[in-house]
Amino acid sequence: xxxxxxxxxxxxxxxxxxxxxxxxxxSDLSLAELERKTGLPHATVRRLVMELTNAxxxxxxxxxxxxxxxRLWQLGTLAPLTxxxxxxxxxxxxxLYTALHQHVQLAVLEGQEAVVIDRLSAPKALGLVSQVGGRxxxxxxxxxxxxxxxxxxxxVESVLCGQLxxxxxxxxxxxxxLRRELAECRRTGTATVHEELTxxxxxxxxxxxxxxxxxxxxxxxxxRSGSVKQQAALPSVIASGLGISxxxxxxxxxxxxxx
Amino acid sequence: xxxxxxxxxxxxxxxxxxxxxxxxxxSDLSLAELERKTGLPHATVRRLVMELTNAxxxxxxxxxxxxxxxRLWQLGTLAPLTxxxxxxxxxxxxxLYTALHQHVQLAVLEGQEAVVIDRLSAPKALGLVSQVGGRxxxxxxxxxxxxxxxxxxxxVESVLCGQLxxxxxxxxxxxxxLRRELAECRRTGTATVHEELTxxxxxxxxxxxxxxxxxxxxxxxxxRSGSVKQQAALPSVIASGLGISxxxxxxxxxxxxxx
Numbered sequence: 465x466x467x468x469x470x471x472x473x474x475x476x477x478x479x480x481x482x483x484x485x486x487x488x489x490x491s492d493l494s495l496a497e498l499e500r501k502t503g504l505p506h507a508t509v510r511r512l513v514m515e516l517t518n519a520x521x522x523x524x525x526x527x528x529x530x531x532x533x534x535r536l537w538q539l540g541t542l543a544p545l546t547x548x549x550x551x552x553x554x555x556x557x558x559x560l561y562t563a564l565h566q567h568v569q570l571a572v573l574e575g576q577e578a579v580v581i582d583r584l585s586a587p588k589a590l591g592l593v594s595q596v597g598g599r600x601x602x603x604x605x606x607x608x609x610x611x612x613x614x615x616x617x618x619x620v621e622s623v624l625c626g627q628l629x630x631x632x633x634x635x636x637x638x639x640x641x642l643r644r645e646l647a648e649c650r651r652t653g654t655a656t657v658h659e660e661l662t663x664x665x666x667x668x669x670x671x672x673x674x675x676x677x678x679x680x681x682x683x684x685x686x687x688r689s690g691s692v693k694q695q696a697a698l699p700s701v702i703a704s705g706l707g708i709s710x711x712x713x714x715x716x717x718x719x720x721x722x723x
Numbered sequence: 724x725x726x727x728x729x730x731x732x733x734x735x736x737x738x739x740x741x742x743x744x745x746x747x748x749x750s751d752l753s754l755a756e757l758e759r760k761t762g763l764p765h766a767t768v769r770r771l772v773m774e775l776t777n778a779x780x781x782x783x784x785x786x787x788x789x790x791x792x793x794r795l796w797q798l799g800t801l802a803p804l805t806x807x808x809x810x811x812x813x814x815x816x817x818x819l820y821t822a823l824h825q826h827v828q829l830a831v832l833e834g835q836e837a838v839v840i841d842r843l844s845a846p847k848a849l850g851l852v853s854q855v856g857g858r859x860x861x862x863x864x865x866x867x868x869x870x871x872x873x874x875x876x877x878x879v880e881s882v883l884c885g886q887l888x889x890x891x892x893x894x895x896x897x898x899x900x901l902r903r904e905l906a907e908c909r910r911t912g913t914a915t916v917h918e919e920l921t922x923x924x925x926x927x928x929x930x931x932x933x934x935x936x937x938x939x940x941x942x943x944x945x946x947r948s949g950s951v952k953q954q955a956a957l958p959s960v961i962a963s964g965l966g967i968s969x970x971x972x973x974x975x976x977x978x979x980x981x982x
Contacts, residue, residue: 474734474774475733475734475735475738476734476735476737476738476771476774476775477774477778478735479734479735479738479739480738480774480775480778480780483780483798484778484794484798486798486801487801488801491801491803492803512735515733515735515736515739516735516739519736519739519743520833520834521739521742523802523803531801531802531803532798532799532801532802532803533802534802534804534805534831534833534838535743535833536795536798536799536802537799537800537802537805537840537856538799538833538838538856539742539743539745539791539795539799540791540795540796540797540798540799540800541796541799541855541856542745542746542747542750542790542791542856543782543790543791543792543793543795543796544750544751544782544790544791545793546793546796547854547855547856550855551855554843558817572793574779574793574794574797575779579793579797581796584813595806596800596806596809596810597796597797597800597801597806
């Protein structure tokens with residue numbers, strides 16, 4: 465963690481530092497851990513934590529550890545493209561899940577990553593890292609490729625020219641090969657990914673488009689590599705993506721926008 | 724809205740004021756509206772909004788209006804008793820919904836209200852105000868009565884001695900009558916509410932208990948008043964509540980805690 469307690473930093477940026485110190489794998493923190501993670505002085509962290517708990521943004525558990533508070537969760541539900549998109553997509557995701565009995569994921573673009581805003585999975589389905597609120601790389605996940613292929617040139621160049629992590633031996637990290645793949649994703653509105661992110665797992669993804677032709681989200685099903693389900697999954701995922709898109713106002717003939 | 728720009732207020736409290744100005748019915752705001760709602764000076768709001776958008780906590784739409792950002796939504800997913808409880812409860816809620824085809828709601832206690840953390844509803848189901856992230860009164864909603872009946876004495880007294888709003892002619896607002904009702908809710912772990920919050924709508928609710936015997940949430944089904952479904956709903960809601968409780972570690976014989 466970078467130490468960022470230089471005097472020039474504003475109070476509000478320190479408050480955001482304290483909040484964003486909470487992470488999926490570190491969702492409860494002690495005061496001492498918060499000090500370590502933010503690099504801020506004890507007295508500052510103490511005062512900010514008091515203000516945040518008073519406002520309901522943080523919550524102090526009975527064991528003294530801190531967690532994100534329910535009021536912050538409520539505030540988060542107001543973010544566009546989260547709860548309303550989840551509600552719209554839910555019946556389609558359930559039907560997909562019933563048909564295929566594997567992980568079904570819904571994701572949107574955030575910065576240089578895809579964020580999983582909803583998922584359905586069976587206890588016995590393939591083990592997988594993603595969870596609601598979790599992040600997936602754009603260059604080698606199904607939803608990521610679909611979202612990136614519809615993004616503006618600036619983001620595409622930034623991702624392709626950046627550090628392309630090789631998650632498995634199958635991960636495509638050659639920018640030119642990725643460029644060709646993205647062109648194909650854009651043309652078809654889908655992506656099929658073989659073990660590029662997780663060994664043994666394939667992803668079949670399709671775009672979700674709104675009434676103005678923007679690809680606002682992507683839907684995917686994760687199936688065991690090489691299983692016959694992958695071929696079966698693609699038409700279902702495409703149909704579900706179109707169904708959700710129609711509820712968002714998309715109609716055949718509306719031009720798909722780039723960026 | 725109270726004007727709270729007095730000089731004594733700290734920068735961090737101003738930042739929280741800006742964030743909490745966003746509400747379910749006002750989830751996108753212009754700079755001018757934020758100024759009006761917070762009572763803060765133009766320059767302060769501008770600067771705070773810039774910091775918040777840079778951090779991804781707020782998002783500026785192409786039309787210039789501000790919304791809650793996806794990073795804040797992600798942060799909110801880390802709040803205990805939200806995503807993990809939703810995931811656990813989801814299959815039970817779906818089964819309830821399939822069986823009854825009416826609104827199914829999952830709620831937790833927050834301050835002096837119940838917060839809806841998930842819901843399933845059919846497009847044709849009874850019109851209802853609540854939504855994910857929305858709030859319900861403790862004294863006259865099904866989930867509210869269940870949650871309140873398991874809360875500590877301090878909260879119970881504070882609610883019963885406070886302003887008890889009469890939402891409909893059926894709303895019980897007599898503290899002694901409510902006290903008797905709550906004792907019954909605590910004994911049975913359920914509440915049945917007839918048109919106390921919305922005319923024409925009844926609610927059947929049951930507690931969800933964790934491995935330490937704490938009533939951490941409540942589940943409810945909303946049915947049309949007087950329909951035969953209400954009698955049918957109660958055993959289903961109880962069974963679903965018990966099923967979710969078992970997944971949280973509860974077992975028959977674990978003593979239900981108060982407060």
